[in-house]
Amino acid sequence: MKISRSGVFHVSSAVLGRITNVKPANIRKDLSYVGEYGKPGYGYEIDKLLAVIEKIIGINKLQRVIVVGVGNIGEALLSYQDWPARGFEIAGAFDKDKRKMGRVINGIEVRGNSEVPSFVKKEGIEIAILATPTEITQLKVNELAQDGMRGFYVFSPIVINVPVGCYVENIDMISPLEFLVYRLKNKISK
Amino acid sequence: MKISRSGVFHVSSAVLGRITNVKPANIRKDLSYVGEYGKPGYGYEIDKLLAVIEKIIGINKLQRVIVVGVGNIGEALLSYQDWPARGFEIAGAFDKDKRKMGRVINGIEVRGNSEVPSFVKKEGIEIAILATPTEITQLKVNELAQDGMRGFYVFSPIVINVPVGCYVENIDMISPLEFLVYRLKNKISK
């Protein structure tokens, strides 16, 4: 909902709560942790709130990342339009498959894996998204860590080990579905 | 790590904790909520534990779901090999694009959207995975709810409204990446 385009310039925690399914008290508390941006009896100025949030999550300067593995998931990531709005830029994409190399998806050229070390060094990139087959993901992470990569966003449902100073986040696309089934079976609204 | 194939037939909460990065006390407590399956001085019998867990999450009978929207994400889901191991079966896939209809991916035929109502009624399916463009997701959910669908697993990063008795889970593939950046910047191990 584009509040800022509706001729409304302020918004209360109650309204934000209704939109996001979060309790108003919670919204006020969270916001209070990062400063006092609201006016009693009025609410939050939308433009100001937006600016503050963008400042906090650092969208002003985009985080540059690479995508390793251009299968279905990799391609979906490359095709995704909202990276800038989320604070990211896909600086490069890599795959070992020669047939994929040279392809340009959404303006991003797919390069060969051998180009990773020089590319990330030249571009100063530290974060990699791994959309690789589960069997080779740990191996790829090891290689990338050697190349100076320090953040790994992993689509394989396995525990990844990294050197100290490196960080991993996994995403398991099935877990939320399992949770949905559980909620459906037990009628748990949330 | 395939513990059960290593000639080891029991495992302690300490070992499970090391493998999963979870504190042993936590593992014991969680397990204790669903029964007493461990032996002091010995640990948990792996086969028994596996059987119990499978019983709990109901893998014995697969949950049948449909996939709506066969773009990159949809295709990735259809290609995923481990659905049965996770307790699911993709019963059908649907897309509005005529060029995709008829294609068979991983043994699953892509059907036209118009076939959804009869299909889910005949097959008795209540859960849909929506890998659709964000703009039309809410609309599709509305339609599917009309068709009797009660669980919605949504890949669009928006709040979805559903009738009472229906349940939604969202997955946002970018949020964990944002969190990774936050951890990297602030050196937060977890």
Next chain:
DNA sequence: TTTCATTTGTGAACATTTTAACAAACTTGA
């Protein structure tokens, strides 16, 4: 059998998160 080393299950302590409640601050309209 007895002793020693493990490891569980859990009660209690501790920590974190969520919610409610309300004084103080602000807006609006008369």
Next chain:
DNA sequence: TCAAGTTTGTTAAAATGTTCACAAATGAAA
């Protein structure tokens, strides 16, 4: 200006989640 109606930020209470620590149970070795 004043009164009535909103809405914030925050304090305190409640709820939830995590970790510790240890008695009791078991296995293994002597």
